[in-house]
Amino acid sequence: xxxxxxxxxxxxxxxxxxxxxxxxxxxxxxxxxxxxxxxxxxxxxxxxxxxxxxxxxxxxxxxxxxxxxxxxxxxxxxxxxxxxxxxxxxxxxxxxxxxxxxxxxxxxxxxxxxxxxxxxxxxxxxxxxxxxxxxxxxxxxxxxxxxxxxxxxxxxxxxxxxxxxxxxxxxxxxxxxxxxxxxxxxxxxxxxxxxxxxxxxxxxxxxxxxxxxxxxxxxxxxxxxxxxxxxxxxxxxxxx
Ligand code: SF4
Numbered sequence: 258x259x260x261x262x263x264x265x266x267x268x269x270x271x272x273x274x275x276x277x278x279x280x281x282x283x284x285x286x287x288x289x290x291x292x293x294x295x296x297x298x299x300x301x302x303x304x305x306x307x308x309x310x311x312x313x314x315x316x317x318x319x320x321x322x323x324x325x326x327x328x329x330x331x332x333x334x335x336x337x338x339x340x341x342x343x344x345x346x347x348x349x350x351x352x353x354x355x356x357x358x359x360x361x362x363x364x365x366x367x368x369x370x371x372x373x374x375x376x377x378x379x380x381x382x383x384x385x386x387x388x389x390x391x392x393x394x395x396x397x398x399x400x401x402x403x404x405x406x407x408x409x410x411x412x413x414x415x416x417x418x419x420x421x422x423x424x425x426x427x428x429x430x431x432x433x434x435x436x437x438x439x440x441x442x443x444x445x446x447x448x449x450x451x452x453x454x455x456x457x458x459x460x461x462x463x464x465x466x467x468x469x470x471x472x473x474x475x476x477x478x479x480x481x482x483x484x485x486x487x488x489x490x491x492x493x494x495x496x497x
Contacts, residue, residue, distance in 0.1 A: 284310055285317040292318065292335045293327065301342050308339040333429040337448050340436045347445035351422035354399035358424045358470065359411055360388055361431070361451070362404055363459040371404070377414075378404040387463055395470050400424075411435065415442060422446070424469055426461060428454035 288310040295301055311318065315332065322329040348356075362378050365371065366385035371378045382389030392402045403414055411425075423446040425435045432448030439446035447469050453460040 281314065281317060285314045285321060288314060289318045289321045289332075292332055295335050295338070296331045301339065304339050304342050308336065308343065311336045311339065330429065333433065334450065337429060337432050337436070337450055340433070341447050344436070344445040344447060348422045348447055351445070352399070353395075353470075355421040356399075356424065357401040357403065357414065357418060357420035357422075358391075358395050359414075359426065359435075360391065360402070360404050361427050361459065362406055363455060363457055364388055364426070364451070364461060365404070367457055373406055376403065377410060378406050380404055387461065391463070391466065391470075394467065398470065400470065412438075415439075415444070420444065424449065424466075426466065427451060428459075 288307060291302060291307055292311070295307075301307075311332065315336075319329040319332050322332060364386060365378070365380075365388060366383075368385055369378075369380075370383055371380050373379075380388050380392050382393065388404060392404075395402045401414075401418060401420065403410070405411060414420075415423075421444065423435075423439050423444055425432060425439075425446055426449045427435060428451050432450055436446045436448050449461065449466045449469055451459045452462050
């Protein structure tokens, strides 16, 4: 038999759990609304607190999206956009020569003739996919450019070359983990999500990629509306 005062303790505990649940629900609803608004308009409000709530309450927010029959991948997309926005100021301060680009191997053509080397998959710019021209474009600007053969490769190259800023292409999960990993190393990273994920024949919005790596202007990182594509920053067909 429990002492009488324990009833009071359990009552207070119950109340505290209830209040906490209500607070979590309210914060999740507000964050979900902000995410939806940010996705629609491209505008970002209170980036750091919003990102903290997205990270802490991700599963609740995604549940709310499912309840309202909205696409829950929007939560991940806006999460990446927030991370990019927060990192953009430091990223833009770094000279392209001190930056590295990591490109996933799944973007290659299935007929890619490139060989695996200790420095990653060595693209020979055969023209069968967009990686070759992207590599040329980036290397002309001073970037180190890698085609990543496996997950441990990025850590190895970070230790070897100590880039001060990173551009990473990948699926949403890889980008989130990659940016957070770079954060641990104190490296500002910008993620460009694949438009179709998978193990092979993935796709990328190359315009977004070229905007990020173009001369460090980084309009895509700072502008309010990501739909304002800056076509002129991408190399013209004649340049490729
Ligand atoms: S352009 Fe490079 S990465 Fe793409 S298929 Fe050719 S060699 Fe492979």
